[in-house]
Amino acid sequence: MTEMGSTTIEGEAHVINIGEVNKDLLASMHKKLSQTPTLLSNSAGRRSCCIFKVPQSLIDINGKSYQPHIVSIGPYHQGEPHLKMIEEHKWKYLASFLNRIKNNDLGLEDFLMAVKPLEMKARECYSETIHLNSDEFAELMVLDGLFIIELFRKVLGVVKSDPEDPLVTMTWILPFFYRDFLRLENQLPYFILECLFDLSKFPGENPSPSLATLALHFFNNTIQRPDKDIAKHHSLRGMHLLDLVRQSLIPSEIRDHPVNANIPTHVIHSISKLRRAGIKLKAVKAESFLVVKFRRGVIDMPTINIEDFMTSFLQNCVAYEQCHSSCSKHITTYATLLDYLVNTAKDVEYLCDNNIIENNLGTDGEVARFINNLGKDVGFDIDACYLSKMFNDVHEYYRNSWHVQWASFKYTYFDTPWSFISAFAALILLILTILQTLYTVIPYYDH
Template identity: 65%
Template sequence: MPGYVYGLRWEVALTGPIEAIASQAASRSAMEGEGNHHVIDIWKVDEERLASMLKNISQDPKLLSKTAGKKSCCIFRAPTSLADVNGKVYQPRIASIGPYHLAQPRLNMIQEHKWRYLGSLLSRTHVQGLGLEDYLKAIAPVESEARDCYSESIPLNSHDFIEMMVLDGCFILELFRKVGRLVPFEPDDPLVTMSWILPSLYRDFLKVENQIPYFILERLYELSKLPPEDSTPTLSSLALQFFNNSTQRPDEVIARFPRLKGKHLLDLVRCSFIPNPDREKKRVPTPTHVIYCVSKLRSAGIKITRRERDSFLDVTFRHGVIEMPTITIDDFMSSFLLNCEAFEQCYNGCSMDITTYVTLLDCLINTHRDVEYLCDRNIIENHFGTDGEVAHFINGAGKEVAFDIDMCYLSQLFNDVHRYYRSGLHVQWASFKYTYFDTPWSFISALAAFVLLVLTVAQTYFTAVQTFSS
């Protein structure tokens, strides 16, 4: 079959020398016979051009690495389908972490600060006899493991790759310590005196394309601890406290994750939001892949109310009421949701909880009126822009994503809402109330129509009585 030959041709081209390709091409053309000359044409390759192509393949850092399909691979570029919809939200704004955006001129400002922070850390740990060489030696044994975490081939030699891991990792840890007040900021440090920088770093450290493996951070954190720091927070607690300057969760919620681990910082923070991560996963067949928007649910008598919970993902439905915790939509949360969604689309070793939640919001919100209703119910805190801008963001976030709705954590909720929406007389009664009694003006109009109808009937009655009595 031509398609089969075409696929086989590429398998050979990528794995064998050019002479082997030519030899197999000749033998295959003989086997296929004269009648299938179009198959033979596929195998006619210019050896010089093919050699050039193979060389480019081996040097192109954007090609998938050999470990891209393994569970160890957890750091990806955002899929083109998502990047086309959501723009540059997956790329760092001011700080490059890891290899994907290394050496971009627009990120040079923070690159200089990385060396300053590394110098600050080394001067503090020098009393323990630790120098830069010790940090490099600590990462060298796990270089191969770290490379396997990236979905693309990294065109850096061993020394440069390890140096990048140490420089970026120490910068992150030193910033965690400074923001956590374990280490004081230097006087006039622009990273804290310029109010726009830290919020940008909160977002940049949680970009799907801007990560280094979490085990690298753990190694560097343990190595850089001084004796007085033995009782300091764990790395996960320190990291979650750092990002809590944007997530604004109660301290007791953060305190529940002293030993939480992730594949990287984005995954760590993502996991801290997932309720019941060890829940049993079971397939729940759903009759439909959507539920209706807020206005249609209200017309069917389904209410949406605020619910106090630790995570905005903890959504429930019972007795005709969808209960949702408050979520703040701002620059940080919009970036976080989209990057978690991109990570879940790429990494098959994690749940799809963020993707499922975003899909739920996309179902509930069609227009700015739906956002307005959710804001009035304190389910959405809008720090993003107008209600229309929030609706546009949510609708964009729900595009080009894939997940198994029968296996998602909200599959039962989708089922129950759909069943309630389609059931019986209470829906018709709710629709009547929504149409005629939802606002004071609709109520007044309905009341006026009713009074007019009563008066008309009364007038007709008395006219008929007078006519028959005379």
């Protein structure tokens, strides 16, 4: 039946009233159907996309660990007021660089022309739509890219720097560069840096180090690895600087390690529980802190220095591995291992006493909080991680009742001198009580 311009269709189960559709609403919905996402672009799921805005869930946990504190690199934080100081010095560095190469038949236009063909490929590296026109985007890539390269060269003495350059001489600035250059939201595509680096080399740089060597030596001022470890990565390429340093810390012995994802993997307990089961942790020397092994009741772990740079680096590596669908999850696996091992400040104290952690961050409680936050709200496939066999081996050892009972007895009565003295005194008291009882009973039976 029809009533006041509307139609009622009666069915067995329900009644549907069909009235006139608001044409403005209809037009608005059709417009939205054709819109392209900008906050997470269509290219965000591709392998080529590697520079992401960090998910809000991780920001809620780790705060400003993903945002630059002193220098903006790339489009995400461009123009933010607190980064203006270094923005001015970028132009000073660019002018100094152009003046240095003016006799090599190269000018600013050559660098702009070099990055122009790479524009679309570079835009697709960002998970969000970049609202810059073609000229603005090229300017940003050249300005930020050459600033990074020139800073590398000056800090490492590849080219002569101004003895009064505050970016090099003021001791508080460089530590912020180390951290800001390795924040996920603060990256340039590595192929852009390579393009600018190759074009900017000149005869005075002889022998000329590769971009990877230059970058890794720059960050080695804080990571501090032997030169021979860096030399192995002369030709290493990353998606950006964060990925380059991340990859350089993954030795081939674990990068190429086969994983049997068909075998269910078990989580392991905290240090306090493992110790009660007789499992110890021992500091060892290795190429990377990622090389963790278990043998005969001992977990071998290389020393890691927990301080401002390392906490920021680990947090941004985990965020990158969470966002990039195609990269390995080695740092996430290591972060999860630490999260399993550490529940309290006491666990951190044990790791510090055994030289597995060098605590340059704060109290043991602060380190424990950092470790627990590092593994929080993180997607992780334990069956497909590089430590899956180690987790299972520790679990099997822990399940062995003989190990647990004997270790628990030792832990309870022989862990400290005072517990041993107490146990020994109790044993003596028990023996004296038995002897006294015997001396009392024996004369009775003699009669």
